[in-house]
Amino acid sequence: MNRVMGKILKKIAGTRFVRTAMEDQADLSAFRQRPTPRMMVGISAIGISYIIGWPAVGLLGMVSLHLREPLIVAIGGPVTYGLSHLVFIVGMYLAGAEYARVFFRWATRVAVEKLTGRGDAI
Numbered sequence: 001m002n003r004v005m006g007k008i009l010k011k012i013a014g015t016r017f018v019r020t021a022m023e024d025q026a027d028l029s030a031f032r033q034r035p036t037p038r039m040m041v042g043i044s045a046i047g048i049s050y051i052i053g054w055p056a057v058g059l060l061g062m063v064s065l066h067l068r069e070p071l072i073v074a075i076g077g078p079v080t081y082g083l084s085h086l087v088f089i090v091g092m093y094l095a096g097a098e099y100a101r102v103f104f105r106w107a108t109r110v111a112v113e114k115l116t117g118r119g120d121a122i
Contacts (some may be wrong), residue, residue, distance in 0.1 A: 009115055026105035040096030049088035056080045
């Protein structure tokens with residue numbers, strides 16, 4: 001099993017994304033900059049999308065049970081969840097991909113260092 005994991009890890013570590021993250025010592029320094037108003041609106045929209053996602057569908061389910069009207073959750077559930085997804089997409093668009101890329105590069109570097117037991121580039 002360790003041999004198979006070693007091969008998989010070596011293959012992953014050989015990708016350009018991982019190599020550059022390791023070589024550049026990717027960190028979270030970009031998060032020290034003050035976020036723009038557009039980014040704050042985007043992050044807020046992402047947060048709101050989580051609130052109107054499954055919690056709202058669950059609430060519709062409870063209301064549907066209480067009122068004995070299954071169509072409330074059968075129609076309202078997918079519509080609410082679809083709305084939540086659209087709000088999430090708008091939030092991601094407004095927040096931008098820059099910070100997600102910074103975070104994933106850092107997370108990749110840290111994960112590969114922990115899995116290989118090394119703090120240096122592979």
